[in-house]
Amino acid sequence: MLQKKQVVTGEEQQVVFTIPIFEPMPSQYYIRVVSDRWLGSEAVCIINFQHLILPERHPPHTELLDLQPLPVSALGNREYESLYKFTHFNPIQTQIFHTLYHSDTNVLLGAPTGSGKTIAAELAIFRVFNQYPGSKVVYIAPLKALVRERIEDWKIRIQEQLGKKVVELTGDVTPDMRAISQADLIVTTPEKWDGVSRSWHNRSYVQKVAILIIDEIHLLGEDRGPVLEVIVSRTNFISSHTNRKVRVVGLLYIFYSTITACLPGCCQRPRPRRLAGHRTGGSV
Template sequence: MGSVVKKCVHQLPILELEASIQPITRTVLRVRLTIKPAFRWDDKVHGGTAEPFWIWVEDPENYHIYHSEYFLLHKKQMHSKEPQMLVFTIPIFEPLPSQYYVKAVSDRWLGCESMCAISFQHLILPERHPPHTELLDLQPLPIKALDDPMLETLYNFTHFNPIQTQIFHVLYHTDSNVLLGAPTGSGKTIAAEMAIFRVFREYPKMKAVYIAPLKALVRERMEDWKIRIEQKLGKKVVELTGDVTPDMRAVANADLIVTTPEKWDGISRSWQTRSYVKAVALLVIDEIHLLGDERGPVLEVIVSRTNFISSHTEKPVRVVGLSTALANARDLADWLGIKQMGLYNFRPSVRPVPLEVHIQGFPGQHYCPRMATMNKPTFQSIKTYSPTKPVLVFVSSRRQTRLTALDLIAFLAAEDNPKQWLHMPEMEVEIITGCSL
């Protein structure tokens, strides 16, 4: 019976587990679990579709389960012999425990379970990040602090906001590199203008470069600065994008260049032969938190090349990075060569308009059904929180944009008052659409 027993033993659904870990923060750990089947599939024993398992992570010291999920090993995955990968996050606590256990237990076979240990012996946690910059209770600074009547006419307000008041001196009166992390709508563009105006005042023969991640943002800045900086101040502002490339004479004569990362990367590569690249005194990078995005390497190259150029020409180039509130601002500041003065990372709650966050979870493993279940609650949320004001709904694909929009229209049509979001006369809508409501 030896061969029969051996065959039966090899049919017991056992999995081989291998876990690798990566700390995201000091309290969150990402686990990549590689799963390999270590048994032979037999349709008579296992069926023709899938074998179910429960995967969980437990702390043997505290008898606590930190993660659990239902896992199906399909027959075709078994025969392809490709390892299956699960990625999830678990909490960790200090002092670090010696290890966690990952277990895979069969849902149908009693006693069929596998285990691997996650050891924390050589785990290096990220540095503790310094606290956010506190917003000081300062007297709002009047725009007369610019000490230039021409600059004062560019603004339709009388005083800078609290964040701008706090950072004004470093931006307008020093050449220090600056990293400003602040919530959206807190006036970071005006902070960039302070640094640009310093170049115009102190280094009139040098240039400032403003880098925005999207062509749409470049165009928006150009529309604003063409009027305020070019027409009112008499400074030449030039756009450099994939769509707009002026002649080199115009670029050489420009005082302010507004461009995208990719375009400036391509232009600054030939810095030895392009005198206007060597004449840059200020580099403003908007949305610098995109360093962690797929376009991050381009920003890295730009900053590294800027430092290289300034070391060769022996003319320091000031770098000003603008961002939303950051978790690892100190790391980014060290890379930009910023000492204690010049790092401002305000907490997300420091915003001119208070932000309320409401979180609602949705079950469902598969993308399309889960997105479909979110449309009705989205519609209810719009009715509850913003029935009259504009709303932005973010989805993750162009196709889903259309599906969500059609669902919202359908929900609105089923209401007692389907025209409640129509903030214009019906006659105008009929003229635009060419059909009657």
């Protein structure tokens, strides 16, 4: 509101408001501001749209690099290569191979179901086996059923074929301290690892963790969300006190609602199975 005191002191007055831009966009706008209390108090501003660049209506997807499918021989390890029945990694795995297998950067991977996120996690696990022998890998799944599924798979592929000890740590299965201390890969649930890591001062195996892999991290907004937040925060706290870097890899499922499935920003290229689009009409 314009006040007499502000006019007398010569204080600059600002009027802030929002105006729509219609299509087709005109070359310029004439904006006139008129006071409803003071006669002859008005201002005209001309806005030129010639060089105006509007943001995208829908954010574009991140294009994948133009890379040829990477052969499994890129692992440089015959034992690792023998774990896979395919000869080449898929487009998503090819894109992230170097980051997961040749670096210690924290990674948040979002991909559709069936795109090979578990294999991506295994690339990060192999990195620990290669570069940090004696360190431990912790894989956290939100459900005991998922833990059981990973245990059944990795007991055969990682424990029997690679000779790395895999241990299940849940409310139903609690191995003794010696088994956990000798484990290379610990598969657990958020609640169980939260309870275990609280006493990290007295548990040397917690201090030996080199990587924390959290599966289904899109459940961060659910009931287990606070537990996951505490685990990550405590992991960073332990890392700062032990001077041992702990890598964090998050895996999440990307899902498309009925609205976003029709947006031009959704990229079909990295999907192992393309979506079939159908348009239906109706009155509202």
